[in-house]
Amino acid sequence: MAETDPTEDPAEDPADDLADDPADDLADDRADERAPYDPMPHGPPEVGVGPWPGGRDAWPDEDHHDPRLLAEGDRRNVVDRYRYWRMEAIVADLDTRRHGFHVAIENWQHDFNIGTIVRSANAFLAAEVHVVGNRRWNRRGAMVTDRYQHVRHHPDVPALKDYLGSLDGPDGVPLWGIDNLPGSLPLESADLPRRVCLLFGQEGPGLSEQARSVVDGTFSIAQYGSTRSINASAAAAIAMHAWIRAHAGPPTA
Numbered sequence: 001m002a003e004t005d006p007t008e009d010p011a012e013d014p015a016d017d018l019a020d021d022p023a024d025d026l027a028d029d030r031a032d033e034r035a036p037y038d039p040m041p042h043g044p045p046e047v048g049v050g051p052w053p054g055g056r057d058a059w060p061d062e063d064h065h066d067p068r069l070l071a072e073g074d075r076r077n078v079v080d081r082y083r084y085w086r087m088e089a090i091v092a093d094l095d096t097r098r099h100g101f102h103v104a105i106e107n108w109q110h111d112f113n114i115g116t117i118v119r120s121a122n123a124f125l126a127a128e129v130h131v132v133g134n135r136r137w138n139r140r141g142a143m144v145t146d147r148y149q150h151v152r153h154h155p156d157v158p159a160l161k162d163y164l165g166s167l168d169g170p171d172g173v174p175l176w177g178i179d180n181l182p183g184s185l186p187l188e189s190a191d192l193p194r195r196v197c198l199l200f201g202q203e204g205p206g207l208s209e210q211a212r213s214v215v216d217g218t219f220s221i222a223q224y225g226s227t228r229s230i231n232a233s234a235a236a237a238i239a240m241h242a243w244i245r246a247h248a249g250p251p252t253a
């Protein structure tokens with residue numbers, strides 16, 4: 001719970017805004033050039049790869065390669081298969097194989113977990129991420145992964161529910177609340193649908209009353225210790241991985 005600081009003014013931090021602001025793009029462009037955690041104090045001085053070996057004459061000619069990355073090297077935090085690829089080409093490739101689950105998080109108090117959840121959603125290849133409530137969210141924990149993810153804003157949970165209802169035929173995509181509320185069913189023994197949206201609450205209040213009244217059910221992650229709950233982004237990673245275990249095969253190389 002310590003990660004949330006409701007006193008912080010998000011307007012002071014350009015990295016916090018979903019809205020298009022050229023200053024954000026500039027900052028993000030710079031951030032996208034290097035792995036955000038680079039260099040680690042005791043790690044290698046640089047991550048990624050240098051300029052394409054052999055120089056310009058040896059450059060591959062596929063469209064997805066970015067001439068600037070080929071010339072200067074690729075220090076981004078991307079898996080090896082995407083080295084030297086243009087960002088748009090990576091997103092297009094991810095779009096061909098995104099998984100059936102969506103992830104949503106309520107954002108009424110500027111929750112710092114959202115960035116971390118976006119990063120996990122990228123790693124597990126969620127169809128989309130939905131930010132419900134405030135439009136602004138802190139991108140830092142996302143480590144630039146939001147650029148490769150479809151992040152959609154909804155003013156409230158009924159609006160999210162309407163959107164999900166418009167997808168995938170007459171029944172739409174079901175909305176599952178993930179929280180250890182009284183009456184929640186155990187996620188461990190639930191039959192996770194292939195198409196589903198997993199909705200998480202915030203540090204402190206958890207799922208809002210509105211969310212609880214709109215979801216198709218609530219599901220809890222088993223705990224055994226003394227704390228009332230785990231961190232929301234930890235819960236999100238566990239729930240996403242439950243979907244992976246149920247529906248995804250081994251990742252392609």
Ligand SMILES: C[S@@+](CC[C@H](N)C(=O)[O-])C[C@H]1O[C@@H](n2cnc3c(N)ncnc32)[C@H](O)[C@@H]1O
Nearest residue numbers: 178179180200201202206207221229230232235
């Ligand atoms: C830190 S919890 C706060 C609310 C929590 N219900 C409580 O009583 O303290 C914030 C969010 O993390 C997720 N979460 C935390 N622990 C969970 C658990 N054991 N099972 C399912 N979700 C959990 C839920 O999405 C929840 O809304």
